[in-house]
Amino acid sequence: MKITQQEGKRKSLNEALITIAALLILLALPSLTGSQKIMDFVIFAAAYGVLATALNLLIGYTGLISFGHAMFFASGAYSFGALMQSETTSVPIAIVLTLIITATIAAVIGAICVRLSEIYFAFLTLAFQMFFHSVLLSWVEVTGGDNGLLGGIPTPVFFGINLAQAGTKYAFCVSLAILSIYLLRRIVTSHFGYTLRMIRDNERRAIFLGVNVFLTKLICFTLSAVFASIGGIILALFISGAYPDFAFWTTSGEAIFMVMLGGVNNFLGPLVGAILLTGLNDLVVHYTNHFGLFLGSIILLFALVLKKGILDFLDPVLENLLNKKIKTPNDTSEVENSDA
Amino acid sequence: MELGALLSCLSDQSCLVTQTTSGLIIGMLFFLVASGLTLIFGVLGIVNFAHGAFYMLGAYIGYSAYQVTQNYAIAVISAGLGAALAGALFECLAVRRVYGQNVLLQLLVCYGVVLIADDLVQIIWGSEYLSMGMPETFRLPPLVIAGGFVPPFYIFIICTSSIIAFLLWFLIERTQYGRIIRATATNPEMVSSLGIPTPLIYLSVVVLGLFLAGIAGGLAAPIRALTPGMGFSVLIVSFVITVIGGMGSVSGAFIAAILIGLTRSYGSIGFPLFVDGLIYLLMAAVLIIKPTGLLGEKKADRP
Numbered sequence: 001m002k003i004t005q006q007e008g009k010r011k012s013l014n015e016a017l018i019t020i021a022a023l024l025i026l027l028a029l030p031s032l033t034g035s036q037k038i039m040d041f042v043i044f045a046a047a048y049g050v051l052a053t054a055l056n057l058l059i060g061y062t063g064l065i066s067f068g069h070a071m072f073f074a075s076g077a078y079s080f081g082a083l084m085q086s087e088t089t090s091v092p093i094a095i096v097l098t099l100i101i102t103a104t105i106a107a108v109i110g111a112i113c114v115r116l117s118e119i120y121f122a123f124l125t126l127a128f129q130m131f132f133h134s135v136l137l138s139w140v141e142v143t144g145g146d147n148g149l150l151g152g153i154p155t156p157v158f159f160g161i162n163l164a165q166a167g168t169k170y171a172f173c174v175s176l177a178i179l180s181i182y183l184l185r186r187i188v189t190s191h192f193g194y195t196l197r198m199i200r201d202n203e204r205r206a207i208f209l210g211v212n213v214f215l216t217k218l219i220c221f222t223l224s225a226v227f228a229s230i231g232g233i234i235l236a237l238f239i240s241g242a243y244p245d246f247a248f249w250t251t252s253g254e255a256i257f258m259v260m261l262g263g264v265n266n267f268l269g270p271l272v273g274a275i276l277l278t279g280l281n282d283l284v285v286h287y288t289n290h291f292g293l294f295l296g297s298i299i300l301l302f303a304l305v306l307k308k309g310i311l312d313f314l315d316p317v318l319e320n321l322l323n324k325k326i327k328t329p330n331d332t333s334e335v336e337n338s339d340a
Numbered sequence: 341m342e343l344g345a346l347l348s349c350l351s352d353q354s355c356l357v358t359q360t361t362s363g364l365i366i367g368m369l370f371f372l373v374a375s376g377l378t379l380i381f382g383v384l385g386i387v388n389f390a391h392g393a394f395y396m397l398g399a400y401i402g403y404s405a406y407q408v409t410q411n412y413a414i415a416v417i418s419a420g421l422g423a424a425l426a427g428a429l430f431e432c433l434a435v436r437r438v439y440g441q442n443v444l445l446q447l448l449v450c451y452g453v454v455l456i457a458d459d460l461v462q463i464i465w466g467s468e469y470l471s472m473g474m475p476e477t478f479r480l481p482p483l484v485i486a487g488g489f490v491p492p493f494y495i496f497i498i499c500t501s502s503i504i505a506f507l508l509w510f511l512i513e514r515t516q517y518g519r520i521i522r523a524t525a526t527n528p529e530m531v532s533s534l535g536i537p538t539p540l541i542y543l544s545v546v547v548l549g550l551f552l553a554g555i556a557g558g559l560a561a562p563i564r565a566l567t568p569g570m571g572f573s574v575l576i577v578s579f580v581i582t583v584i585g586g587m588g589s590v591s592g593a594f595i596a597a598i599l600i601g602l603t604r605s606y607g608s609i610g611f612p613l614f615v616d617g618l619i620y621l622l623m624a625a626v627l628i629i630k631p632t633g634l635l636g637e638k639k640a641d642r643p
Binding site: 059065115119122124126133134138249260264291292295296297299300 | 448454462580587614615616
């Protein structure tokens with residue numbers, strides 16, 4: 001299907017409107033429900049949702065399975081937390097510095113990792129992540145070692161915004177998350193995003209067409225890391241701390257599961273996966289001590305029976321429904337069906 | 341960082357003996373786990389993320405068998421058999437359904453199994469740390485070799501695992517079964533069209549690999565504290581070994597396991613807080629220089 005320029009413009013306008021609507025709904029939530037639980041849930045889902053959506057830039061769009069993305073999630077949380085604790089920077093500057101730090105780490109590690117493919121890429125990223133995890137554990141003076149960044153993260157007032165207030169903090173975190181997801185959407189619908197898909201589908205063809213595959217993958221890796229670190233910033237800001245578990249491989253495992261659960265081939269899939277998994281976690285912990293048994297069974301059921309993400313599964317179903325509505329009762333397709 | 345301590349150890353004979361034996365024992369136990377992992381990858385093309393869970397299962401079954409029989413040999417053998425049995429179930433119920441599919445899907449299935457196994461162990465054996473204690477036979481004074489103290493149990497472990505390693509090499513390189521699994525690893529269609537039931541071969545490889553993991557768990561039970569989730573760290577290190585040695589190469593895994601064992605035992609003197617970091621550095625270095633690992637080869641088409 002060819003998309004004309006006008007259609008493209010209309011589409012991106014629609015997306016911007018949807019984003020603003022989503023933001024408004026989320027901002028209105030606390031005053032509608034007034035429940036702290038729901039606010040907690042929204043922020044956790046938002047932080048992990050940003051991580052999963054960023055990760056899907058690598059997995060779904062470029063075909064690179066990173067098993068080490070929790071490293072950037074943690075580097076976001078730790079850099080931001082440590083910068084704020086040093087009490088020399090304001091919040092916006094700390095965020096920008098954090099993104100720069102993560103981008104630098106990601107560019108160096110990415111330059112080494114993206115040369116490899118498939119399972120070797122996965123393992124090299126895993127190794128770097130575990131290396132990062134052991135740095136977090138052993139560099140006690142900066143990271144607090146096992147205990148993580150304790151003592152809270154101070155948030156001085158900037159531009160009249162006081163993040164020490166729970167409501168303001170919530171609004172700030174939600175806006176940050178929605179903005180990140182909107183920007184990620186802009187990336188995947190851009191020329192760059194289509195280049196990523198081409199590399200995923202046929203790397204050799206991309207090379208023949210003159211794409212600098214190494215550089216494209218490296219930029220994608222770095223971008224994905226930067227957005228993952230925003231997820232980390234949101235979480236660190238909200239719980240006022242950072243823990244070494246953020247960089248542990250299980251966090252990467254969960255992020256990958258979120259991506260798979262929601263659907264790899266759908267932009268919003270990972271976000272849906274993050275919301276579902278976070279909700280599931282809350283529910284299961286509330287009702288049973290046997291968290292692993294329950295979650296494990298669900299994962300198994302999902303992987304062995306459904307075999308694809310929920311949105312990937314629903315997509316053709318929804319499309320069918322929409323098509324049927326348009327079709328008239330005398331549609332020829334029914335005749336074809338009876339023939340078959 | 342305590343480089344001084346490392347240097348003084350390297351120049352002291354008794355310290356060398358102690359550290360080398362403890363490095364070898366770590367390495368040999370890891371080899372048993374990693375060899376199964378690499379075998380399963382080599383033949384089935386499946387990255388078995390649940391491998392550590394079967395090591396854990398072996399350790400717990402060994403613990404229980406020892407409580408009942410007070411016989412360490414029986415404990416180790418039942419650890420192996422128990423893990424193998426669970427492995428057969430694992431293959432039939434789960435892995436079989438994702439052969440040749442998306443790597444992500446395979447990872448997820450294994451991830452689910454790990455979560456379930458950890459919780460089951462917690463339900464059956466409790467979440468407290470368990471300790472099997474040294475078997476009666478090995479409660480002997482340590483041997484003194486060149487001034488270094490070496491417990492007899494360590495020597496037993498090193499000998500037993502070396503024998504198992506030799507038997508494994510013999511099985512793969514010198515028997516009919518070994519020829520069949522090597523052929524299956526290279527060209528499953530050809531093997532299948534020769535009338536050999538490949539599904540059975542796959543099942544047997546999974547069972548063999550998890551038997552080895554169970555044996556390793558049983559052997560390690562007297563010197564490790566048992567806890568649900570103990571499989572995690574073993575799994576990750578085994579992966580590192582598999583990758584360093586070359587995915588699918590058993591002899592590569594052997595070299596890498598010894599290398600990792602020694603790195604850990606000497607690293608714990610020189611960089612006490614950074615031992616794990618060292619082995620990941622080692623892995624990254626190997627992958628950067630030789631992406632397929634030390635003895636890795638290009639992999640074949642999978643089922």
